[in-house]
Amino acid sequence: MAQDYYSVLGVSRDDDPAVIKRAYRKLAKDLHPDRHPDDKVLEAQFKAVNRAFDVLSDEHKRALYNEFGEDGLRDGFDPDRMRAYRRHSSQPTSGGSHGNAGFNFDDLFGTAGHQNLNDLFGDMFEKQRAPSRVPGSDAVATISVDFASSIRGATLDVRSHPSRTEPLKIRVPPGVRDGEKLTIRGGGGLSPAGGPPGTLHLTIEVQPHKHFRRDGDNLHLDLPVTVGEAWRGAKVRVPTIDASVTLTVPAKSPAGTMLRLRGKGVARGKETPGDLYVHLRLVMPIASETEVDRWVASMPAEEPESDPRADVQL
Numbered sequence: 593m594a595q596d597y598y599s600v601l602g603v604s605r606d607d608d609p610a611v612i613k614r615a616y617r618k619l620a621k622d623l624h625p626d627r628h629p630d631d632k633v634l635e636a637q638f639k640a641v642n643r644a645f646d647v648l649s650d651e652h653k654r655a656l657y658n659e660f661g662e663d664g665l666r667d668g669f670d671p672d673r674m675r676a677y678r679r680h681s682s683q684p685t686s687g688g689s690h691g692n693a694g695f696n697f698d699d700l701f702g703t704a705g706h707q708n709l710n711d712l713f714g715d716m717f718e719k720q721r722a723p724s725r726v727p728g729s730d731a732v733a734t735i736s737v738d739f740a741s742s743i744r745g746a747t748l749d750v751r752s753h754p755s756r757t758e759p760l761k762i763r764v765p766p767g768v769r770d771g772e773k774l775t776i777r778g779g780g781g782l783s784p785a786g787g788p789p790g791t792l793h794l795t796i797e798v799q800p801h802k803h804f805r806r807d808g809d810n811l812h813l814d815l816p817v818t819v820g821e822a823w824r825g826a827k828v829r830v831p832t833i834d835a836s837v838t839l840t841v842p843a844k845s846p847a848g849t850m851l852r853l854r855g856k857g858v859a860r861g862k863e864t865p866g867d868l869y870v871h872l873r874l875v876m877p878i879a880s881e882t883e884v885d886r887w888v889a890s891m892p893a894e895e896p897e898s899d900p901r902a903d904v905q906l
Contacts, residue, residue, distance in 0.1 A: 597644035597657065605658065609649065616645040620754040642755045643784040646729040653726070665726055728755065728781035728790035735762070735794060739801035742768050743811075743833050743858055752792045753781040762794065767809070767860035770798035809858040809866030816875045817841060822849075830870060832856045839870060847874040 598605055601615045623638040647653045647665065656664035660674060731753040737746065745766035749759035760779055768774075773795050780790025798806075805812040815830060825843030829836045830853065839851060849872040857866025 595640060597647055600640050600644040612648050624754055625757060639784055649729060726783055726785050727787045728783040730790040731780040731792045733794050734797055736797045736799060737764055738799050739804060742798040752779050755782040767858045768796050772796045811857045811868045813870050814873050815870050816873050819874055822872060822874055832868060845872055
């Protein structure tokens with residue numbers, strides 16, 4: 593016996609999509625097989641809930657279901673033909689009665705009126721008897737990606753839809769940006785009737801990094817250097833997307849000096865890679881308090897005009 597999809601979700605025919613979606617999410621969570629791995633009854637209810645939501649969350653499918661029931665969801669179903677059949681089969685005959693008896697098909701279909709009813713509606717009914725190929729419902733998900741994976745690319749497991757018992761492996765392309773949306777065809781809900789899976793609309797959330805920042809396809813790195821390296825100059829190792837490289841720190845580099853490594857930023861497909869900008873951050877020497885005091889005391893007193901905070905103002 594066919595189920596009433598509205599009753600399955602516990603909603604009414606007049607409820608809007610938001611109400612239907614909330615009801616579905618609660619039921620899908622309560623009935624999910626992961627919570628009841630050995631309960632076949634709840635598993636069947638879970639599948640029924642998914643089937644009901646697949647239909648009622650789609651405006652076109654819902655309209656067909658409201659008008660024709662489950663028959664309206666079968667492949668090849670022609671709603672215009674069925675409406676014409678209903679309309680003319682309900683008209684009164686010349687004898688004043690209603691129904692198919694005495695109905696003149698010539699009035700509706702011309703010379704074909706004397707042919708077998710199956711010849712006129714055969715295609716429609718034959719296709720109704722064929723297995724349904726209704727596609728699975730689309731899914732919307734958000735996945736969190738660490739900064740390095742967003743730059744290099746990665747393969748991640750995603751729980752895309754309650755109808756899938758196994759996570760879906762998604763390839764995150766190199767250079768993906770925070771908030772970027774990926775469309776994965778076939779990554780949505782599974783069809784309960786053997787049709788193609790729906791589409792997954794996936795939003796990427798990139799986690800911030802402790803040292804790196806991204807600006808378009810350029811990267812910025814705060815690189816700690818010692819006072820001695822900044823004053824005397826030095827060659828230091830700098831991490832990049834591919835591997836560490838050697839960077840020359842010019843002698844007498846003040847704190848905040850910005851150095852550029854061309855082409856060491858983000859690469860997206862065939863686009864020209866961005867650059868990596870290295871910002872020098874001075875760190876105090878690690879020594880005993882006595883040594884630090886002696887080192888500071890040996891430095892000349894600064895003149896007022898050399899105040900390092902002279903430009904700091906609101």
